[in-house]
Amino acid sequence: MELHEAVAWAMRGALVVLLAAACVGDTRSRRIPNWVGAAGLIAALLWHGVAPAGGGLFAADGAGGLGLASSATGAVLVFALFLVMYRLRVLGAGDVKLAAMLGAWFGIGAAPLLVLSVFVCGGVLALARLAGGVSSRKVASNLRLILSGQGLDSSGGAACGPESDAGARARTADRMPYAWAIATGAAALAVRQYAG
Numbered sequence: 001m002e003l004h005e006a007v008a009w010a011m012r013g014a015l016v017v018l019l020a021a022a023c024v025g026d027t028r029s030r031r032i033p034n035w036v037g038a039a040g041l042i043a044a045l046l047w048h049g050v051a052p053a054g055g056g057l058f059a060a061d062g063a064g065g066l067g068l069a070s071s072a073t074g075a076v077l078v079f080a081l082f083l084v085m086y087r088l089r090v091l092g093a094g095d096v097k098l099a100a101m102l103g104a105w106f107g108i109g110a111a112p113l114l115v116l117s118v119f120v121c122g123g124v125l126a127l128a129r130l131a132g133g134v135s136s137r138k139v140a141s142n143l144r145l146i147l148s149g150q151g152l153d154s155s156g157g158a159a160c161g162p163e164s165d166a167g168a169r170a171r172t173a174d175r176m177p178y179a180w181a182i183a184t185g186a187a188a189l190a191v192r193q194y195a196g
Helices: 003-029 032-048 067-088 093-131 138-147 164-169 179-195
Strands: none
Touching: 003 032, 003 093, 003 164, 032 067, 032 179, 067 093, 093 179
């Protein structure tokens, strides 16, 4: 195995560890550690800046760098798209940072597909939670608030105020750790790219 291939496999392994740390943190405390996004972003920019030119970390015909510009603009685009969801109070700040880090790994060319993949996985996970009966009524109440434009505040409560009945119901909802949707969406895209 060439040194370049060994480094690519090490980078893939490091990314898996970072995503696992994000999922564990989000599951336990509904927070994604800042070091996860920062370490992943720095590693992605370094990889794409110094690796021989290629189709990305998960390219079917051998991993290679997309270039620093593609990596950085991928991070910025994904950050901007997820920031909209944060401003609507649908996602947390850690979710935005984690997704932006993945945007740097996949680059600008795959950024739209990454976002779509994450949102599809998020929808599937939300439906599975509803079907599993995990606070179904509360989750449905939150979904109605989000779709009506009221969103949720950073603690999971409705943004419509503490005195509101809807706000009281939504505050007690079991919030889904969205890091799982982000990690699953990224994994699906990585497998798709690797399978060619």
